[in-house]
Amino acid sequence: EAEGASDHGPAALGSAPLLDVRMLARHGGPRVRELYLERLVAGEIRSCYAMTEPDVPGTDPFLTATHAEQQPDGTWSVTGRKWFTSGAANADLVTVLARTDGTAGDRDGLSLLLVPTASPGFRVERELPLLGAGGQWEIELDHVTVPGDHMIGERGRALAVAGERLQLGRTLRALRWLGQAQRAFDLMCERAVARTGSRGPLAGHQLVQQHVFDALLALRTTRPLVHEAVALLGAGRDAHTEVGLAKVAAARTLQQVTDSAIQIHGAAGLGPDTALPALFRTGRAARILDGPDELHITSVARRVLRAYGERPATPR
Ligand SMILES: Cc1cc2nc3c(=O)[nH]c(=O)nc-3n(C[C@H](O)[C@H](O)[C@H](O)COP(=O)(O)OP(=O)(O)OC[C@H]3O[C@@H](n4cnc5c(N)ncnc54)[C@H](O)[C@@H]3O)c2cc1C
Incomplete structure (x- = not known):
């Protein structure tokens, strides 16, 4: 409550990445944890989380249109558009909800992939001022290659x-x-x-x-x-x-x-x-x-x- 009441509380206490840190600590593989966790906690890198899409209702994630195909070398190729991704323009990492299996509407087959925003094919499309205030962004992923060990949690079980x-x-x-x-x-x-x-x-x-x-x-x-x-x-x-x-x-x-x-x-x-x-x-x-x-x-x-x-x- 005290943190929320302050304009600078979350920034001063470094709690902005808390949800990502906890998610990566619990569900990231050893490589992801080794590469990013300490730097995220130290505030050296920033992260964001992209589930909501412009073309399907965010309240119905089973319809997620962003998709990822696994390549013969084990990497993933991710394509799609997300919006209202808070903090995306300043983020080094974005966790993306994408369909890896099944078809639109299936309850299973969605996975979370941790995408470094420096990857070729990742683009910040535009800012979406919210009642006039900044901080929300629309992003595009066009065949972005993501390492196979950057999946968060089990394949097809993102919603858990x-x-x-x-x-x-x-x-x-x-x-x-x-x-x-x-x-x-x-x-x-x-x-x-x-x-x-x-x-x-x-x-x-x-x-x-x-x-x-x-x-x-x-x-x-x-x-x-x-x-x-x-x-x-x-x-x-x-x-x-x-x-x-x-x-x-x-x-x-x-x-x-x-x-x-x-x-x-x-x-x-x-x-x-x-x-x-x-x-x-x-x-x-x-x-x-x-x-x-x-x-x-x-x-x-x-x-x-x-x-x-x-x-x-x-x-x-
Ligand atoms: C400030 C802000 C920050 C955000 N940050 C992020 C972020 O970082 N990452 C991210 O992925 N998303 C983010 N979002 C998006 C947010 O999670 C979605 O806007 C939200 O989940 C709703 O999805 P939608 O906008 O697609 O609305 P829709 O799913 O299109 O729903 C529109 C409206 O329809 C009605 N409705 C929908 N379903 C039902 C139902 N079952 N019963 C009755 N009425 C219904 C409701 O009135 C609802 O508001 C953010 C949004 C805001 C405003």
């Missing part, structure tokens, strides 16, 4: 590795979003108390107090959900329901609280002098990245309903 990575990523992000929502709440309350008109401070208006109450309620109900997901994940237990709840709640809370904080700031809330526009942008994107709200809502609800289908009925 991706799922593990996403669960941790969502949980850590939910913590950051909580920290950011708390920061927006603090800014809102400080403004409400300090800004004074002829009838006293903004804090005296009941409709301003409504914003404060609703924002506090969102923060206080979201925090235990996120902490529960953290505890379960940390203990290595099944946390699908809790991570889904935490992700949706934290994203909504960040969007709601920053929206209220902007409202209470008036025009200043939309201008360049506070962190609120950036926090609001993060809150809006939070409801889509790492799987949109709808995916988590239906997945959690299905799990809950399945359990009800399997247990004795409650006495009427």
